Amino acid sequence: MPQKVGLQLPHGMRDLLPGDTKLIRDLENLFVDRFSRWGYFEVITPVLEYYENLLPAETPEDQFFKLIDREGQILAMRTDMTTPIARMVAAKIGQEQFPLRVFYLANVFRYESPQRGRQREFFQAGVELIGDPAPTADAEVITLAVECLKEAGLEGFQISIGQVNFLKGIIDSMDVDSPVKDGITQAISRKDFVELEMLLDKQRIDPGLKSMILSLPALRGGVQVIDQAITLTENVTAREALENLREVFHLLDVYGVGKEVFVDFGIMRDFDYYSGIVFEGYSPGVGAPICGGGRYDRMLGKYGLDAPATGFAIGMERLMLALETEHQVDRTTVDYLIVGSDPAQAIKKAQELRGQGFSVLVAGLGQSLPVAARKKLEL
């Protein structure tokens, strides 16, 4: 093959050089340690699955990397880990193991426009707590997310928490068409007041209800926001959602992470996918959420095992982006550089120091090494 082979990567794919990879590795180790302390066990699922078995992910069809195998079946690369894990639990674990706590560190793939901190292949760390319907389960995963971000050294982040049934209860009770309901939901989610007002103006609805809905995107803050919201609606579903949110908030205080968490009814993530508490973590300087999750009680049922579940995922690249804006660390230095003219002597010294746990390089004869060393040892 005398001809030179190309060096380019497909759009949205990238190499990670030693500095970035070391940061990912260090963060993953912290998360493995943290997840393990909470009694979560790691699982691995394959990158490629039957496309139709991944549909519960509710990823738009055009965001899947798909291929056709030799039997004519459509395979797809996973776009998240919650869906494959739900399938795995339904197929191979079952409810005898409930409540089941699992975690993952994995690469997922979405065929969408690359953005800052999100390529077409990206890395996630996350947990799933399956088979436990209680608010304690939601509080547990949110606390764990907060602990992970703190442990990673992230400062100044905030967790926004909502409950999809609050808004769903209010909007479902409105006497308008389904597409209008979706439009209103999305406008609130995007905090698009102009669009929201325009949509509401087109409908014949009670002015009180209209002004209440217009106030929702701005309803943001501490636990007092829940009290405020309760005065706004008589809808039973919405009120139950608020009581659920209040209980989770109380538990977060018990866990000692109440200060990092804020109510935000604009947080909705995927409306059909999530079924209760939802949350997102934000850091100054990174526009998109660094982590996100919530309760998804309808997912496992699609695989034939009806079970409540809650969990979250941290976007590793977005977290790295947030951390890099805070501090830059040199991650490619060894402990010892050994320089000597007798290879056997240098090798023996190197092996001795490695046996003690140090990282050691031996410089070749007259050859200098392009790596920084904390100590230089001339033999």
Add this chain to the structure above:
Amino acid sequence: MPQKVGLQLPHGMRDLLPGDTKLIRDLENLFVDRFSRWGYFEVITPVLEYYENLLPAETPEDQFFKLIDREGQILAMRTDMTTPIARMVAAKIGQEQFPLRVFYLANVFRYESPQRGRQREFFQAGVELIGDPAPTADAEVITLAVECLKEAGLEGFQISIGQVNFLKGIIDSMDVDSPVKDGITQAISRKDFVELEMLLDKQRIDPGLKSMILSLPALRGGVQVIDQAITLTENVTAREALENLREVFHLLDVYGVGKEVFVDFGIMRDFDYYSGIVFEGYSPGVGAPICGGGRYDRMLGKYGLDAPATGFAIGMERLMLALETEHQVDRTTVDYLIVGSDPAQAIKKAQELRGQGFSVLVAGLGQSLPVAARKKLEL
């Protein structure tokens, strides 16, 4: 979506449940530690690349998982890590960083018949030492492979080591057609004496040369095998290969791993890909090599950066298979199980113990947990 979604995985894909995943994680941590002590730094490359840029891997075309992107380009999932790393080094690192030491822990994909310890997606841990042509570099990566297998707790394994130019020199000097040469090479590699004899019988070659070639597959053992081989041939390439092998052997003794290593001229791996020292690690009870590697001085040149290189990869599933036949360990137990009727009290105790580094689960009210705990704490 009321209809039940399928639970099957494509052929050759599998889920890894907590026990297996914990073993992979533990092994990976050992290897990261070991690679780091030798001054290697981790890198990550994308799963998907342009198909044509992966051709230097010399993977048969039908073993690639391929797809066509929206620009009509053929993408493929990586079938090894050496090739993408060579591309990455040529594109983004360059020779100023030579000698470059990198390692990886990655999933790779080959569309071939699944076998014991080798699915269509499988995991590799390995290193590449790029820019160093010396025998010290080959001895370094072989020693590192031995240390990794030992560190993993594997006993009774052997490393077979060869030099592709020994056989290449002998066979190239024969006055036979190229396909015959390939057939002879492959017959020696498979230790297929019958086929080998049949191929040689069809050619008009010197009986002395014939009996020498027939003796090659059985040439296996300690350093004395090199002395024996030198008496068999006057071919310059073959003799230089043996001198190179002798030097690497000597260095392996200096490194203290001579006892694990045996000469085997049947080891050839991919003839076109490897250019010097080649080696494979075997363990009783696992038919295929657990690790393999060698020198590949022609690979980087294909990406426009002419540079010598050597390295190896460990097949994680095959290593796990070898370890499982040796000992089975319970890997899904937590340190503490807390049982109490006051959630706030239980949460506080759990957080205190987690802060001390223990893994802790809190049992729900009346709910038992399907996880083993070393200690039970009733509050």
